[in-house]
Amino acid sequence: MLAAMLGPTDDQIRALARREADPSNVRAFSPIARGPVFAVLALLALGLLAVPLALVQLVAHLRQRGARDNCKPHAGR
Amino acid sequence: MDDVIVLGSGPAGAIAAAELLEQGRSVHLVHLGHDDTIYRDLIPDAPFSTVRRDVADQSLWWLGADDEGIPTGKVRIGSQLTPPRQFTVRDTATELPVHGDSFEPMQSLALGGLGAAWGAAAYTYTADELAACGLPPQGFAGHYAAVAERIGVSGSHDDDTAGACSGQLRALQPPLDLDSNAQALLSAYRARGTAKRMRLGRMPLAILSQDLGDRRANPYFDMDFWSDVRKSIYRPRYTIEQLRTRAGFVETRGVLAVGFDEGQDGLVRLHGVLPDQGHGRVEFAARRLVVCAGALNSARLVLAARAQTDLRAPLLCNPYTYMPCLQLRRLGRPAQDRRHSMAQLTGLYAPPDAPDDLVSLQFYSYRSLLAFKLVKELPLHPWVGLQVVRLLMESLVIVGVHHSDAPTADNWLGVARPLGERAWPLRVHYQPPRQWVERRQQRERAIVAELWRLGCIGGARLRPGHASSIHYAGTIPHLSPGSENRHGLDPHGRLLGTRGVYVADSAGWGHLPAKGLTLTIMANARRIALAAAVSLEAA
Numbered sequence: 001m002l003a004a005m006l007g008p009t010d011d012q013i014r015a016l017a018r019r020e021a022d023p024s025n026v027r028a029f030s031p032i033a034r035g036p037v038f039a040v041l042a043l044l045a046l047g048l049l050a051v052p053l054a055l056v057q058l059v060a061h062l063r064q065r066g067a068r069d070n071c072k073p074h075a076g077r
Numbered sequence: 078m079d080d081v082i083v084l085g086s087g088p089a090g091a092i093a094a095a096e097l098l099e100q101g102r103s104v105h106l107v108h109l110g111h112d113d114t115i116y117r118d119l120i121p122d123a124p125f126s127t128v129r130r131d132v133a134d135q136s137l138w139w140l141g142a143d144d145e146g147i148p149t150g151k152v153r154i155g156s157q158l159t160p161p162r163q164f165t166v167r168d169t170a171t172e173l174p175v176h177g178d179s180f181e182p183m184q185s186l187a188l189g190g191l192g193a194a195w196g197a198a199a200y201t202y203t204a205d206e207l208a209a210c211g212l213p214p215q216g217f218a219g220h221y222a223a224v225a226e227r228i229g230v231s232g233s234h235d236d237d238t239a240g241a242c243s244g245q246l247r248a249l250q251p252p253l254d255l256d257s258n259a260q261a262l263l264s265a266y267r268a269r270g271t272a273k274r275m276r277l278g279r280m281p282l283a284i285l286s287q288d289l290g291d292r293r294a295n296p297y298f299d300m301d302f303w304s305d306v307r308k309s310i311y312r313p314r315y316t317i318e319q320l321r322t323r324a325g326f327v328e329t330r331g332v333l334a335v336g337f338d339e340g341q342d343g344l345v346r347l348h349g350v351l352p353d354q355g356h357g358r359v360e361f362a363a364r365r366l367v368v369c370a371g372a373l374n375s376a377r378l379v380l381a382a383r384a385q386t387d388l389r390a391p392l393l394c395n396p397y398t399y400m401p402c403l404q405l406r407r408l409g410r411p412a413q414d415r416r417h418s419m420a421q422l423t424g425l426y427a428p429p430d431a432p433d434d435l436v437s438l439q440f441y442s443y444r445s446l447l448a449f450k451l452v453k454e455l456p457l458h459p460w461v462g463l464q465v466v467r468l469l470m471e472s473l474v475i476v477g478v479h480h481s482d483a484p485t486a487d488n489w490l491g492v493a494r495p496l497g498e499r500a501w502p503l504r505v506h507y508q509p510p511r512q513w514v515e516r517r518q519q520r521e522r523a524i525v526a527e528l529w530r531l532g533c534i535g536g537a538r539l540r541p542g543h544a545s546s547i548h549y550a551g552t553i554p555h556l557s558p559g560s561e562n563r564h565g566l567d568p569h570g571r572l573l574g575t576r577g578v579y580v581a582d583s584a585g586w587g588h589l590p591a592k593g594l595t596l597t598i599m600a601n602a603r604r605i606a607l608a609a610a611v612s613l614e615a616a
Contacts, residue, residue: 006456010149016459017147017449021136025128028447031411032467039409039468046461046468053458 006054010062078103079327080613082347084334084378085192086110088595089582089602090369090479091313091487092224094320096603097367100610103325105363107347109186110330111168115142116161120304125445126414138303139447148450157450159302162194172333172352173374173500176493180394180507182373182544186234186333189313190286190371191547196420197283197310198439198593199230201245201600205433209588211555213568218245220600225249228311228599231286234277238425239437240390242592243281248334250286253278253295257412258404258442258474259278259421261399265406265531275527277563280439283311283596298543301418310419332359336382337347337366338548345577350498358498364616365577369602373490373503374388379564379572379580380492381501388564389489392507392552393589394544396480400522401533402528407472418445420477426527434481436520437591474533478524480517481541482589485510487507490552507543548594550583569612570605577612581605 008016020029032042083094090106116138121128128135140146141160141541148157158165160606168185185191201221204214231250232243243249255263266277284301285294292315293307301310307316320326332349339345345366368375376390396485424438443451448470452462475540482488487508492501521538528535554572556565563574566585572578581602583594 008453008457008459008462012459013149013449013453014144014462016452017140017144017447018136018448020447021139021262022134023129023131023133023135029463030129030467031470032464033409033411033471036409042468046464050457050461050492053461064320073522 005061006057008057009060011064012060078344079103079363081366081367081609082107082345082361083369083376084108084347085190085369085371085582086188086313086317087185087369087371087582088192088195088313088577088599091192091316092209092227092599093185093367093369093581093602093606094326095227095316096465096606097610098323098326099318100607101325102610102613104320104327106320106326106328106333107332107349107361108188108330109172109352110188111186112162112188112314113161113164117305120161120300120306122296122304122306122416123298123300126297127346132213137591139251148453158194159446161303165189165191168352169505173377174502175373175398175505176502176578177505177507180392180505180543182394182505182549183547184373188317188330192311192313192595195283195310195312195595196439196593198423199225199228199232199281199283199596200242200423200437200592200594202283202590202592202597203241203244206588206590206592207597208598209590211587212586212589212597212604217600217604218247220245220318220603221245221596224596224599227316228283229285229289229292230281230283230596232281233279237273238278238423241425242278242423246281249281249489250289253282253284253286253417253581254297255279255421256416256442257410258407258472261352261404261406262440262474262531262533263422268532269324273527274429275424275426275438275524277422277424280420282296282419284417285309293437295417297415297417299414299416299418302445329361333500334370334378335498336378336504338382339575339577343576345575357359360378364613365579367579367581367606369581371582372549372552374500375580375582375584376490377492377501379553383563385564386492386494389491390552390564391484391503391554392488392490393482393489393549393586394507395482395546395548395589396509396517396543397546398478398538398540400476400478400521400525400528400535402474402476402533403469404474405474405532405534409468410471412442412444412471416442416444424476426520426524428523430516432442435591436481437479437593438522438524439477439479441477443473443475476524476528476533476535478521479591480520481591482509484551484554484587485513510511550586550589550591550594553580553584554587555585569608570601571612579605579609
């Protein structure tokens with residue numbers, strides 16, 4: 001449950017999929033292969049960045065849930 | 078009057094129809110036959126990297142005309158199919174209902190059945206495995222060979238896995254080239270020496286490495302999840318397309334079978350409905366009926382024909398787990414562009430407590446299914462997730478693990494009466510005994526340890542749920558002659574209590590080995606088609 005809350009929302013995945021399917025973005029989605037040392041260092045850096053961005057994701061999930069609730073016919077009346 | 082109605086156009090139906098025609102019998106193929114009418118002619122015959130770089134309107138097939146290629150929410154079985162493959166499961170939720178929350182099977186009403194999206198694993202069973210299934214080991218190699226010659230199977234006789242995986246096939250096309258990941262993994266395995274509990278080798282695949290008729294060798298474009306443009310991966314529709322040109326072959330599409338009966342006139346009548354025409358009724362008659370509807374739907378049809386709502390038929394399904402792993406020696410290194418998309422290697426793990434009860438492994442690399450589907454599974458902000466995927470994608474190995482299955486009282490299916498002229502809903506319960514689950518988990522932990530020794534590290538074991546292997550069997554088991562139970566088949570695949578109804582898919586098997594079952598389904602369909610042809614001669 002918590003893992004799902006830290007991952008992308010459905011809206012974010014749709015947006016990401018549309019970006020990836022656009023050929024003008026091929027480079028931004030292609031594999032990064034600059035050697036094992038670069039890969040390890042980059043993964044460490046991304047690990048550090050992931051901690052504050054986890055809070056951003058929690059907020060994004062709560063917002064998506066709120067928006068979904070407000071779409072119910074009876075909500076907000 | 079036709080000699081034989083073959084019901085279903087999947088791997089079993091295509092082979093059974095072809096064999097009956099070879100035997101000089103007239104064949105009426107009846108099926109629903111959904112097909113891809115959107116994508117097939119749009120996808121260029123070019124490498125994945127070229128398509129990604131150069132083709133303007135590519136999002137249509139990556140994401141689908143209705144965004145059906147973007148799986149969101151809970152991922153169900155079938156939702157990971159690429160848009161060009163999703164016709165395989167069209168309408169099954171409404172036309173083939175399944176009740177029960179413990180088992181969510183993938184079914185098909187497509188031309189080619191589940192074979193339209195088959196991963197092309199072409200394992201043979203050993204003589205012991207065939208015997209455990211209730212299939213006659215004697216002579217079965219001939220059926221394997223005939224099917225392999227028809228569909229084209231590539232593989233190696235030199236690998237450690239060859240004896241158990243393709244030992245019954247005498248003639249194989251040369252093995253397909255391995256991708257960078259698989260080459261490194263196989264080298265690491267071979268460097269370890271020979272005394273191993275886990276064997277590794279190249280996959281026997283129904284993918285052409287050499288041209289065969291109008292089909293072309295695989296071009297290593299890594300577009301195999303999207304396109305069949307060169308027909309290098311076998312699909313049952315290729316056989317059916319050939320049959321359409323032959324005398325004695327008739328085909329009726331658009332029919333959903335709902336029952337059958339045998340009359341005093343010696344004919345079998347198949348009852349169906351036409352879903353696209355308001356479920357209006359239709360009926361066909363022939364001297365024999367060969368049911369190839371898949372293990373679940375063959376049982377559904379047999380139970381419905383006999384209105385047996387109180388019967389619990391056995392159900393077999395390979396338990397499936399997949400393990401994402403990283404191959405450390407490939408980390409940060411570029412991979413060859415040239416590859417095919419299907420499983421590159423196979424593994425066989427022999428558990429110490431039961432060395433013959435093999436666990437099978439299939440090793441995939443990941444690229445052409447697009448990065449966003451991996452990002453979706455990571456508990457990370459999408460930008461961070463994307464960068465992680467880009468860094469790891471070339472060294473990522475997805476290991477699919479299949480376990481064997483055997484009948485147990487807690488795994489069963491039955492039918493309920495439908496409302497109106499429809500297929501009867503299936504009631505399914507699948508809950509393996511706890512000790513079986515624990516034993517499988519123990520084996521998976523041992524496999525993880527073996528993989529670590531090969532430099533392939535991972536710990537996550539993901540279980541998509543019961544039925545996710547898409548390997549189903551055992552629902553109308555072979556029974557000994559004279560059995561009081563009529564819900565079974567005789568050794569020739571004839572349904573007990575009938576004169577002319579045969580079941581030629583995996584429904585009759587009493588055991589399900591861990592290895593992929595499709596090639597054996599086709600070989601068995603040939604065996605039963607021959608039996609049906611012989612019975613016509615005798616009559």
